[in-house]
Amino acid sequence: MPPDATDSPIFARNVPGMTRALQAAVVGIAGCGGLGSNVAVALTRAGIGRLILVDHDRVDISNLNRQHYFQSDVGRLKVDALADHLRAIHPAVQIEGHAMRLTPDDVPSILAPAEVLIEAFDRAQEKQWLIETWSGVFPKRPIICASGLGGLGNTASLRIRSSGAIHFCGDGTTDMSQGLCAARVGVVANMQANLAIELLVRDGATTDAHDQ
Amino acid sequence: MLTINNRDRIDWREGMTVRDVLDAMGYTYALITVTVNRTLVPREEYETHAVPDEADVSVFHLAHGG
Numbered sequence: 001m002p003p004d005a006t007d008s009p010i011f012a013r014n015v016p017g018m019t020r021a022l023q024a025a026v027v028g029i030a031g032c033g034g035l036g037s038n039v040a041v042a043l044t045r046a047g048i049g050r051l052i053l054v055d056h057d058r059v060d061i062s063n064l065n066r067q068h069y070f071q072s073d074v075g076r077l078k079v080d081a082l083a084d085h086l087r088a089i090h091p092a093v094q095i096e097g098h099a100m101r102l103t104p105d106d107v108p109s110i111l112a113p114a115e116v117l118i119e120a121f122d123r124a125q126e127k128q129w130l131i132e133t134w135s136g137v138f139p140k141r142p143i144i145c146a147s148g149l150g151g152l153g154n155t156a157s158l159r160i161r162s163s164g165a166i167h168f169c170g171d172g173t174t175d176m177s178q179g180l181c182a183a184r185v186g187v188v189a190n191m192q193a194n195l196a197i198e199l200l201v202r203d204g205a206t207t208d209a210h211d212q
Numbered sequence: 213m214l215t216i217n218n219r220d221r222i223d224w225r226e227g228m229t230v231r232d233v234l235d236a237m238g239y240t241y242a243l244i245t246v247t248v249n250r251t252l253v254p255r256e257e258y259e260t261h262a263v264p265d266e267a268d269v270s271v272f273h274l275a276h277g278g
Binding site: 033122164 | 217243244245247250251252254255268270272273274275276277278
């Protein structure tokens with residue numbers, strides 16, 4: 001039984017009711033780059049109980065312009081480095097790291113406990129199969145995706161569009177060929193985290209994740 | 213009549229598929245996610261999935277970057 005963190009002074013300034021709801025929640029994060037690493041930090045600071053992190057990659061020096069890693073992480077598996085950083089924020093956060101390239105076949109097993117999935121992949125083809133696979137296997141559970149976070153500025157173009165349990169954060173058009181800026185990627189990552197928190201706190205466990 | 217992305221309206225006709233809607237809207241993006249009445253339609257079904265009259269269709273463009 002994990003320790004009860006709802007009384008932790010870390011979360012003394014949280015919104016009332018938020019810590020208890022988040023402590024019971026499980027969120028999956030597919031990809032631990034510019035989006036996923038920053039979403040994980042935001043959710044950990046908010047008091048999330050358990051995170052399932054999936055990423056096959058290692059930290060590269062060029063990641064440091066936007067991803068939540070440090071010089072000393074270069075060469076480490078992202079899931080390992082990120083787990084250390086998250087535990088440095090909140091030691092009781094439960095981290096399940098999978099250093100692997102996720103495939104559609106893995107989704108029903110590895111991500112089964114997740115009530116909400118954060119889509120944080122780089123490539124659009126991977127976003128597409130992840131959305132289709134998740135929606136096919138867990139049609140009632142939210143998936144919070146990102147599309148359109150490249151370039152500079154134009155903050156007002158960043159928005160959330162939703163259809164059923166599928167949500168998209170970003171401007172929907174810009175891509176990484178325009179370059180990636182920490183501030184803009186961070187805005188989109190925090191839009192994803194903010195929506196996940198809202199769904200988990202406002203709606204509670206409305207998904208089927210707890211029924212299995 | 214169909215509503216596209218909560219904004220555009222196009223005429224509906226009998227037997228209209230997701231592909232017909234995409235063509236009618238002039239969408240050329242290769243990588244998209246489509247929902248019909250808030251339910252995802254897999255890309256393998258774009259040519260066969262019949263869109264009912266009065267449906268809400270959402271098309272999300274998937275841009276690289278994460």
